[in-house]
Amino acid sequence: MTLTPEEPEPVEPDEQGGFDLGDILAQAQNLQQQLLDAQAAVAARVVEAQAGGGAVKVRVRGDLTFESVVIDPAVVDPADVEMLQDLVLAAVREAVAKVNELNSEAVGGFGGAMGGLLP
Numbered sequence: 001m002t003l004t005p006e007e008p009e010p011v012e013p014d015e016q017g018g019f020d021l022g023d024i025l026a027q028a029q030n031l032q033q034q035l036l037d038a039q040a041a042v043a044a045r046v047v048e049a050q051a052g053g054g055a056v057k058v059r060v061r062g063d064l065t066f067e068s069v070v071i072d073p074a075v076v077d078p079a080d081v082e083m084l085q086d087l088v089l090a091a092v093r094e095a096v097a098k099v100n101e102l103n104s105e106a107v108g109g110f111g112g113a114m115g116g117l118l119p
Contacts, residue, residue: 031110034110035107035110038106038107038110039103039106039107041062041106042062042063042099042102042103042106043061043062043063044061044062045061045062045102046059046060046061046062046067047059047060047062047095047098047099047102048095049091049092049093049094049095049097049098050091050094051086051087051088051090051091051094052072052075052087052090054072055071055072055074055075055087056069056070056071056072056075056084056087056088056090056091057069057070057091058070058088058091058092058094058095059095060092060095060096060098060099061099062099062102062103064096064099066092066095069088069091071084071087071088075087
């Protein structure tokens, strides 16, 4: 999911060589709203990550609210709790990496849009 911001109109100097701060502020506010919308869209998404070939599954929303952890009973071995802990940790890390990727994609296009705001 890549959200690209609307390109702001370049700010042109007025007759005196100055800039209309009202236009600059309006463009900045518009860009800020687009960024907030992109962040809200990511926050609503849910990603699932797994480890151990699906033995451990983690579901997390884009705002890093963890929804569930599912563990296949077949991998629950009281004699090897450390392996289960490693699988859970691996799945959580993968889920967080996926959310970070969503966030990067969603706000990545905003860096170039800022260039149109400044002289």
